[in-house]
Amino acid sequence: xxxxxxxxxxxxxxxxxxxxxxxxxxxxxxxxxxxxxxxxxxxxxxxxxxxxxxxxxxxxxxxxxxxxxxxxxxxxxxxxxxxxxxxxxxxxxxxxxxxxxxxxxxxxxxxxxxxxxxxxxxxxxxxxxxxxxxxxxxxxxxxxxxxxxxxxxxxxxxxxxxxxxxxxxxxxxxxxxxxxxxxxxxxxxxxxxxxxxxxxxxxxxxxxxxxxxxxxxxxxxxxxxxxxxxxxxxxxxxxxxxxxxxxxxxxxxxxxxxxxxxxxxxxxxxxxxxxxxxxxxxxxxxxxxxxxxxxxxxxxxxxxxxxxxxxxxxxxxxxxxxxxxxxxxxxxxxxxxxxxxxxxxxxxxxxxxxxxxxxxxxxxxxxxxxxxxxxxxxxxxxxxxxxxxxxxxxxxxxxxxxxxxxxxxxxxxxxxxxxxxxxxxxxxxxxxxxxxxxxxxxxxxxxxxxxxxxxxxxxxxxxxxxxxxxxxxxxxxxxxx
Amino acid sequence: xxxxxxxxxxxxxxxxxxxxxxxxxxxxxxxxxxxxxxxxxxxxxxxxxxxxxxxxxxxxxxxxxxxxxxxxxxxxxxxxxxxxxxxxxxxxxxxxxxxxxxxxxxxxxxxxxxxxxxxxxxxxxxxxxxxxxxxxxxxxxxxxxxxxxxxxxxxxxxxxxxxxxxxxxxxxxxxxxxxxxxxxxxxxxxxxxxxxxxxxxxxxxxxxxxxxxxxxxxxxxxxxxxxxxxxxx
Numbered sequence: 017x018x019x020x021x022x023x024x025x026x027x028x029x030x031x032x033x034x035x036x037x038x039x040x041x042x043x044x045x046x047x048x049x050x051x052x053x054x055x056x057x058x059x060x061x062x063x064x065x066x067x068x069x070x071x072x073x074x075x076x077x078x079x080x081x082x083x084x085x086x087x088x089x090x091x092x093x094x095x096x097x098x099x100x101x102x103x104x105x106x107x108x109x110x111x112x113x114x115x116x117x118x119x120x121x122x123x124x125x126x127x128x129x130x131x132x133x134x135x136x137x138x139x140x141x142x143x144x145x146x147x148x149x150x151x152x153x154x155x156x157x158x159x160x161x162x163x164x165x166x167x168x169x170x171x172x173x174x175x176x177x178x179x180x181x182x183x184x185x186x187x188x189x190x191x192x193x194x195x196x197x198x199x200x201x202x203x204x205x206x207x208x209x210x211x212x213x214x215x216x217x218x219x220x221x222x223x224x225x226x227x228x229x230x231x232x233x234x235x236x237x238x239x240x241x242x243x244x245x246x247x248x249x250x251x252x253x254x255x256x257x258x259x260x261x262x263x264x265x266x267x268x269x270x271x272x273x274x275x276x277x278x279x280x281x282x283x284x285x286x287x288x289x290x291x292x293x294x295x296x297x298x299x300x301x302x303x304x305x306x307x308x309x310x311x312x313x314x315x316x317x318x319x320x321x322x323x324x325x326x327x328x329x330x331x332x333x334x335x336x337x338x339x340x341x342x343x344x345x346x347x348x349x350x351x352x353x354x355x356x357x358x359x360x361x362x363x364x365x366x367x368x369x370x371x372x373x374x375x376x377x378x379x380x381x382x383x384x385x386x387x388x389x390x391x392x393x394x395x396x397x398x399x400x401x402x403x404x405x406x407x408x409x410x411x412x413x414x415x416x417x418x419x420x421x422x423x424x425x426x427x428x429x430x431x432x433x434x435x436x437x438x439x440x441x442x443x444x445x446x447x448x449x450x451x452x453x454x455x456x457x458x459x460x461x462x463x464x465x466x467x468x469x470x471x472x473x474x475x476x477x478x479x480x481x482x483x484x485x486x487x488x489x490x491x492x493x494x495x496x497x
Numbered sequence: 498x499x500x501x502x503x504x505x506x507x508x509x510x511x512x513x514x515x516x517x518x519x520x521x522x523x524x525x526x527x528x529x530x531x532x533x534x535x536x537x538x539x540x541x542x543x544x545x546x547x548x549x550x551x552x553x554x555x556x557x558x559x560x561x562x563x564x565x566x567x568x569x570x571x572x573x574x575x576x577x578x579x580x581x582x583x584x585x586x587x588x589x590x591x592x593x594x595x596x597x598x599x600x601x602x603x604x605x606x607x608x609x610x611x612x613x614x615x616x617x618x619x620x621x622x623x624x625x626x627x628x629x630x631x632x633x634x635x636x637x638x639x640x641x642x643x644x645x646x647x648x649x650x651x652x653x654x655x656x657x658x659x660x661x662x663x664x665x666x667x668x669x670x671x672x673x674x675x676x677x678x679x680x681x682x683x684x685x686x687x688x689x690x691x692x693x694x695x696x697x698x699x700x701x702x703x704x705x706x707x708x709x710x711x712x713x714x715x716x717x718x719x720x721x722x723x724x725x726x727x728x729x730x
Contacts (some may be wrong), residue, residue, distance in 0.1 A: 068542070123632050173686055173688040199632065
């Protein structure tokens with residue numbers, strides 16, 4: 017009788033879908049084929065010989081051949097099979113990895129395969145520990161002793177059953193022939209190394225929290241609307257994956273090289289915030305969506321340059337001011353809001369933005385009691401304006417085309433092992449975030465001092481000059497970039 | 498007959514029944530552990546029709562024991578007794594109840610696994626044998642089968658044979674489990690173990706150095722023995 021923990025589950029009690037298990041099983045069965053499978057050899061022990069042992073290098077070679085991948089990947093694949101418990105090592109049984117040498121492994125019997133439907137019960141573990149206790153006369157490992165004591169406390173009500181069953185299983189195992197007994201004991205031990213790993217290791221079957229929905233239950237026929245929503249979401253997810261596939265450093269090669277793998281910082285230096293010449297991949301990402309362009313500081317700079325040429329920089333400046341307000345400190349909120357009002361929203365403001373009457377009304381009345389999100393409606397309006405209008409023109413503009421042409425595509429690094437070691441030794445920490453923040457603030461102050469000219473200023477200047485009768489070129493107050 | 502005499506008789510009868518249930522519990526433990534040994538070979542190179550038949554036989558024996566034991570335990574726990582000796586008796590009966598239900602749960606999970614494996618590795622055709630996993634086991638389940646056959650249950654010969662197939666067996670056990678938990682309110686957390694922790698390590702002097710590490714020793718070319726599975730340093 018097991019005490020099921022019913023209070024803490026928050027309705028989450030199903031094991032997740034583990035599709036990898038079915039695939040691994042299929043592959044395991046392929047490996048058994050006497051003609052095309054992995055070559056097996058007998059394992060010689062003092063007392064007997066046990067068949068069906070396989071070497072690590074044979075496994076890796078078979079996997080590399082079957083899936084047409086390189087040895088490194090075949091090795092990680094093999095290690096995954098060992099970590100899940102489908103193959104177990106005969107030597108060094110606690111380290112669940114594939115060693116690509118003559119170390120021996122054996123296939124696990126299907127009874128001890130990991131399953132999705134049936135979780136591994138503590139009762140079985142308690143019986144196993146009791147059996148081990150009987151066999152080893154009380155000399156268990158530290159973590160096993162701790163587990164034993166814990167289970168003895170929590171399963172006290174069925175402890176008699178556990179001990180009885182352990183004794184019976186011990187006696188039943190003795191009825192088998194010696195080689196089979198050895199094999200069964202190895203299998204059982206390997207099973208528990210996978211599912212109750214010793215401290216300092218992680219179980220390959222660790223899946224985090226339980227799920228709310230049972231993946232084995234029949235598909236619920238929901239309303240048509242939900243199905244349509246799901247369809248749309250899945251389509252957009254597919255589209256997102258297709259678009260970003262070549263930009264993901266996990267799925268595609270990272271040019272020039274992934275710093276986490278080769279310890280070479282070129283990738284990061286080439287993609288810094290204020291770099292002069294961006295990389296081609298980065299520029300390509302700006303074309304995916306307006307949000308990508310704005311969230312990349314270099315992209316935003318480029319866009320700002322474009323807007324400067326068009327004399328409509330006030331939209332972006334306003335948007336940035338709103339972001340500053342939203343994410344800034346609470347103490348400076350009031351003065352920031354006032355500043356923004358004076359610069360962008362008031363009648364006759366130097367950089368007046370063009371929003372519709374209703375939004376202006378809401379914003380101005382909200383500004384009487386300013387809070388963090390008071391400028392949200394106006395910000396959204398301006399964002400959509402920029403997205404629908406300026407963004408399209410930007411992508412066709414000479415500014416962007418120029419940037420695109422100048423963008424650099426770095427060559428892929430090909431480091432030898434010695435060079436990789438050298439890189440690892442030459443690792444240095446990056447700039448302190450304090451310094452980076454200071455640099456950012458200086459940058460921002462410089463930009464504020466040399467504010468670009470907007471169309472309203474131009475128009476107001478022109479209208480003023482019109483009254484005076486003098487002609488002044490519009491780009492008189494040009495700023496340094 | 499005086500009431501005292503009757504109660505003594507009742508007491509004796511109950512003690513007999515409890516002893517019978519304990520013996521049946523031991524038998525059930527033996528059968529289920531043999532079942533596990535057999536099920537461990539399912540899907541492996543040692544799998545075959547002999548194994549599957551033995552599995553069915555073991556299952557049938559377990560079914561008989563479970564049915565009889567369930568009935569007797571229900572009877573034991575249904576008639577309550579409020580006398581002081583009755584409380585002690587009741588505790589013993591509750592202990593047997595909890596042990597039986599734990600055994601039932603454990604056996605049920607083994608049955609689930611076995612049924613999944615039989616479904617995954619059907620041996621209906623000759624070519625199916627190619628997909629069996631080479632685990633290193635060669636069949637040696639004859640000893641286990643004879644162990645099952647040697648199981649003695651008090652009521653084995655008295656009751657009629659009804660052998661359900663695997664799915665019905667599992668469904669029947671699940672129903673039995675649910676029913677028993679509904680019919681008799683037993684606070685299973687009040688049952689305590691009769692022996693302390695680590696007690697089982699002291700017994701069983703019959704295999705002095707039969708540890709796994711010893712069995713797995715390999716003879717090296719220079720005639721030294723080395724442990725095949727070494728403990729990590």
